[in-house]
Amino acid sequence: MEPSLKLPAPEPLLGIKGWTAFLGAFIVICAVVPVLNLMVPESSALHLSDYMVGLLGKFMCYAMCALAIDLIWGYTGILSLGHGLFFALGGYVMGMYLMREAAGPGALPAFMGFLDWKELPWHWALSGSFTATLLLVFLVPGVIGGVFGYFAFRSRIKGVYFSIITQALTYAAMLLFFRNETGFGGNNGFTGFRSILGFSLSTPSMQVVLFALSGLALLGCFLMSRWLIRSKYGRVLQAVRDAESRTMFCGYNPLPYKLSIWVISAMMCGLAGALYVPQVGIINPSEMSVGNSIEMAVWTAVGGRASLLGPILGAFAVNGGKSWLTVAAPEYWLYVLGGLFIVVTLFMPGGLIRLPVQLRQWRKKRGAQAVTVANSGEGA
Numbered sequence: 001m002e003p004s005l006k007l008p009a010p011e012p013l014l015g016i017k018g019w020t021a022f023l024g025a026f027i028v029i030c031a032v033v034p035v036l037n038l039m040v041p042e043s044s045a046l047h048l049s050d051y052m053v054g055l056l057g058k059f060m061c062y063a064m065c066a067l068a069i070d071l072i073w074g075y076t077g078i079l080s081l082g083h084g085l086f087f088a089l090g091g092y093v094m095g096m097y098l099m100r101e102a103a104g105p106g107a108l109p110a111f112m113g114f115l116d117w118k119e120l121p122w123h124w125a126l127s128g129s130f131t132a133t134l135l136l137v138f139l140v141p142g143v144i145g146g147v148f149g150y151f152a153f154r155s156r157i158k159g160v161y162f163s164i165i166t167q168a169l170t171y172a173a174m175l176l177f178f179r180n181e182t183g184f185g186g187n188n189g190f191t192g193f194r195s196i197l198g199f200s201l202s203t204p205s206m207q208v209v210l211f212a213l214s215g216l217a218l219l220g221c222f223l224m225s226r227w228l229i230r231s232k233y234g235r236v237l238q239a240v241r242d243a244e245s246r247t248m249f250c251g252y253n254p255l256p257y258k259l260s261i262w263v264i265s266a267m268m269c270g271l272a273g274a275l276y277v278p279q280v281g282i283i284n285p286s287e288m289s290v291g292n293s294i295e296m297a298v299w300t301a302v303g304g305r306a307s308l309l310g311p312i313l314g315a316f317a318v319n320g321g322k323s324w325l326t327v328a329a330p331e332y333w334l335y336v337l338g339g340l341f342i343v344v345t346l347f348m349p350g351g352l353i354r355l356p357v358q359l360r361q362w363r364k365k366r367g368a369q370a371v372t373v374a375n376s377g378e379g380a
Contacts (some may be wrong), residue, residue, distance in 0.1 A: 013227055022219065029215030034208045050204050055323060057211040057279045059316050060218045064272035066299040066311035067221055068265040073297065074305035075229055076261055077241030079159075082166030083269050084293035085173050086141035090270030091283040092177075093136045095190035096127035098201075098278060102194045110192060111185050121183040130197060137274040138267045145266030146259065153258045167290050174288035189284025193277075201278055214275045218312070221268055225308055228264075237261055238306075298337065302344050304351025313352055 014022060033056070036048035065087055072078040099109040108117060126132035148169060152162060180186040199206055228234050239247040240254045247254060277283045286292075295318070303314020318340070325333050344351060350358055 011230065013223070013230065022223075025215075025219060029219070030212055033211065037208055038204060050207060053204075053207055053211050054279055057207070057214045058276060059319050060211075060214040061272040061276040061279075062296075062299065062319055063312040063315040064214075064218050064221050065269050065296050066303065066315040067218075067225055067308065068268035068272075069296050069300045070305060070308060070311040071225055071228070071261055071268075072265045073300060074307070074311075075234065075241060076237045076258060077244075078258065078262065079163045079297065080166045080265075081163045081290065081293050081297060082168075082170035083265070083296050084288050084290070085170040086145060086266040086269035087273040087276070087292075087296075088173075088177075088283065088285070088287040089141045089144065090137045090273030091277040091287060092184060092190070092273075093127075093133055093140055093270070094274040094277045095193075095283040096124060097130060097133040098193040098196060099190050100124075100128045101196065102192055109190075111188065111190075112183075115180060117183075124183065133274075137270050141266040141270030142263050146263045149259045149262040153255050153262070167293070170288050170293055171290055174285045177285040177288065185284065187284065189282060189286075190277075191282040191284075193281055196278055201281070207279065210275065210279050214279070217271055217275060221271075222308060222312070228261075229308070233257070295337070298341050302340060302351055304353035307351070307353045310351045310353035317352060 033048060033053065036046055037050065037053050040047045042049075065083060068086075069080065069083060072080055103109050108120065112120075120127075126136065152165060157165060176182055177184045177189075178187060184190075193201055195201055196206075201207075229237070236247065236252055236257050239250075239252070240257055244254055273283075273287070299314040299318050300311040301314070302318055303312065304310025318337070321336070322333060325336060348355060348358065
C-alpha cells in the first residue's frame with residue numbers, strides 16, 4: 001500500500017501580528033480619526049482638521065492605485081504606465097452621477113446648458129441611478145481594460161513595448177475627453193458637486209464618511225490582494241513573472257492569468273477614482289495624463305514591489321512629501337521625484353518596506369569586512 005502524500009497545511013491569511021495591525025488600522029479609520037475631527041475642539045492640539053481628513057482620504061485612494069500596480073507589476077511582471085486611465089474612468093462615472101444630482105430631476109448638467117444641448121447623450125443614460133453608478137465604477141474600467149488586455153496579451157506584447165502602448169492608450173483617451181462634443185465637460189471636466197444621495201458633500205461629517213469608506217476600501221483591497229497572491233492563482237502569477245516560457249512548458253496558459261489580474265487591477269483603480277472625486281470635488285482629463293500614471297509606478301517602486309504593504313507605504317510617503325514640498329518649494333518637486341526614483345532603483349531595490357533588512361545586511365557585511373581586515377593584519 002503506497003503511503004499517502006501529505007501536503008503542507010495552508011498558512012493563515014494573516015498572522016497574529018498581521019490581524020492585530022489590521023484591527024488597529026480599522027479602529028483608526030472608523031473611530032480615532034472621526035473622533036479627533038468631529039468631537040475634539042479645534043483649540044485642542046489633538047484636533048484633526050478637515051483639510052487633513054481630506055488629504056488622508058486622497059492618500060488612501062492613491063494607495064489603492066499603488067496596490068493595483070503592485071498586483072500586475074510586482075507579482076506578474078507587467079509594467080503599466082497607463083493606469084491613470086482606469087482611475088479617471090471610475091472618477092468620471094461617479095462624477096456623472098454627482099452632476100445629475102446637482103442639476104436636479106429632469107435637468108441637464110450645467111455645462112450641457114452652456115453648450116446649448118437639449119438632451120443627454122446616450123452614455124449618460126444610467127448616470128441618474130446610484131446603483132447603476134456603483135456597478136459601472138467597476139464595469140467600465142474592467143471592460144475597457146479587459147478588451148485592451150485581451151488583444152495585447154494574446155499578441156504576446158511584453159516589456160517596454162507593452163508599457164509604451166499603455167501610455168499611448170491613456171494619452172489617446174485624454175485627448176478624447178478634452179473634446180466638448182464627447183459629453184464629458186471638455187477641459188474643465190466635472191465640478192460643482194453639491195450632494196450625494198441627498199447628503200451635502202460640504203459638511204465635515206460627510207467628509208469623514210468618505211474618508212472612512214476610502215479606508216475600508218483600501219483594507220478590503222489589501223485583504224483580497226493578499227488572498228489572491230497566497231493562493232495557487234497567485235503562485236502561477238509569480239511563475240509567469242519569473243519565467244513565462246517555463247510556466248507554459250508546465251502546462252499553464254498565461255493569457256487567462258495575465259488578463260484576469262489586469263482586469264482586477266483596473267477595477268481597483270476605478271474604485272479608487274470613484275472615492276477620490278467626491279472628496280476633491282472635481283474630475284477632468286488631466287487625471288489621465290501620462291505623468292499621473294508614471295507617479296503610480298513610482299509609488300509602488302519607492303514602497304517596494306511584490307510586498308503589498310510597500311506600495312501603500314510608498315503612496316503615503318511620496319504624496320506626503322509632495323504635499324509638503326509643493327508648498328515649500330514647488331519648482332523642485334519634479335526633480336526630487338525623479339531623483340527619488342533613481343535612488344530607489346540603484347540603492348534600494350527592495351523599496352522602503354525592505355530598507356531595515358537591507359540596512360542589517362549592510363551592517364553585517366561591513367562587520368565581516370572589518371573582521372577580515374583585522375585578521376589579515378594580525379597574520380601579517
